[in-house]
Amino acid sequence: MQKEAPKIFKVDPKFKHELLKITGAEKIMLCFQCGTCTADCPVALRVNEFRPRQIVEDARLGLKETLFSGDTLWLCTGCYTCYERCPQDVKVTDMIAALRTLAVKEGYIHPSFRMLIDSMAKNGYIYEITDFENELRADMGLPAAPKVNLDEVSKIMKKTGLNKLTGITMEEG
Ligand code: SF4
């Protein structure tokens, strides 16, 4: 049987220095790879490919393209369990957020997040609020979800450059 060719990873040696400048990612060099973050992560319990410990190591090694182009970076729910339990105070949740920020700046946005941004631009919410949601709210004694000022959303998206990054066309407001 023919052996599978080894995978070639593109390494960017400057990447960790870029990352170290971002708030939340300053402590990645303190990680001693104990794996506590992975052991306690609720996503890692269900998804084999998601390993916060590995994300820290890949970031330090400069495997930028591997991190940015895959799905794993976008699976974190931001529950902060790893953040609270890391013995080295690496702040893994914030580091993942910093990696996402860099990924977005370089044009890597996961399709699921693009859909959320698209909905924000169209509805002012991350999903469309229909009569169904408002009826559920009424059952719980809540008023209908307030209407969002889409002109304001459009202005924020233009000002932050989110529309250009995502390629989403904004209504002129
Ligand atoms: S818990 Fe902290 S020190 Fe341990 S592997 Fe995760 S980030 Fe590194």
Ligand code: SF4
């Ligand atoms: S914040 Fe993200 S990486 Fe950390 S435990 Fe929660 S889901 Fe896992």
